[in-house]
Amino acid sequence: EGSLERKSRNKLSWGYSTGYYVVTPAKWLHEFKDSDDSRVDPKPELSLFLPDAVIGNPSGEKFNVKGKDRSGTMSSKLTGSTELAFKAHSAADAQKWFHVIQQVCGATGPAEPTSPTPSSPATA
16 A cells, blocks of 8 residues: 555546555555545545456556446446556556556556557458
């Protein structure tokens, strides 16, 4: 658990916002506004079930996690699968987060965000 910066999913907003993230023994990644929220008001802003997610290899202090937000908020119900871009405090921190998440994640993917086009064309 600890703080990470997450790139905004809002296309009208730029930059990163800091949140407090916890990987639980039940294999969930939860986002809280700050560390107090995880103890005082334990309703996460965002929840990803990591066995259903894909984590991208870290590039410096950045890494991506693709999965479905299951927090139950209105925005999570409107979006399907989402790719979240995280930034750690350092490349070493990114490696630590990557190793923890990778242990419970369903798969490991590329470091950069993937395009919406298929990666391999269908052969006839």
